[in-house]
Amino acid sequence: MESERIILALAALAQPTRLDCFRLLVKHEPDGLPAGEIAAALAVPHNTMSAHLAVLARAGLVRSRRESRSIIYRADLAVLQQMTLFLLKDCCGGRPEVCAPVIDSLTPCCPPAKEKRRVRSRV
Amino acid sequence: MESERIILALAALAQPTRLDCFRLLVKHEPDGLPAGEIAAALAVPHNTMSAHLAVLARAGLVRSRRESRSIIYRADLAVLQQMTLFLLKDCCGGRPEVCAPVIDSLTPCCPPAKEKRRVRSRV
């Protein structure tokens, strides 16, 4: 079942430290952050942070690469995308009118991203 | 912190029975389902289901109304909307190009969202 992966991602984010960690990494998206800086920024012991990072990695929400002595973590938005898509896909089971407002409220979040289609001024 | 509500919703959905339950209720969106039918549909003892429904309700993901002997549950998409918005809002912290693909991939899910309020394709 595909939902197992979704549950893994939901459970990974359903924890304060991990949610903060993920958000922090998203904020540093192109570059990423070394594990030590993440632990310091969130005021969490390094081993605790390490365990949380492992959970996030297992859920596919973050990726890591070694860089000299540090290990740099980056957020991976693909799973988040799948998760959102999964939850909204279900809501669209034949009834687009149900989730249309959700999509609608989401769109103004990234207005300048689209060029082919104009975003209505609904803010 | 607003994230507490988000975590409550994430944790509520991060459990197979509850995720299935929520999806089931979304599928029956306008009408809802009585607790007994939910338990039967998911092959879960009624008291176990009752506990799960309480968790979903506490997270604001479902609402209930009494109808004679039955209690009808309905999915409430508002929290789901806030959750998605919250996760994507963070990803838009100054860099719309990061989450634009996510929004992009979501849009085809509900194409009629282009229309302002005239969604009326009755099934």
Add this chain to the structure above:
DNA sequence: TCCATATGTCCAGACTTATCGACATATTGG
């Protein structure tokens, strides 16, 4: 090689969650 730095792993105790039998509550009909 030895040491300092950066991170990961192991483990065990504290805490939280899931499950279901038994009982309680609410509604309807006889």
Add this chain to the structure above:
DNA sequence: CCAATATGTCGATAAGTCTGGACATATGGA
């Protein structure tokens, strides 16, 4: 009022998660 139905609550056990001290591994420099 009593019985049947529908659902909720309690309590105890089992299972899972969070946390941080102690130890292990990997990298780079002296």
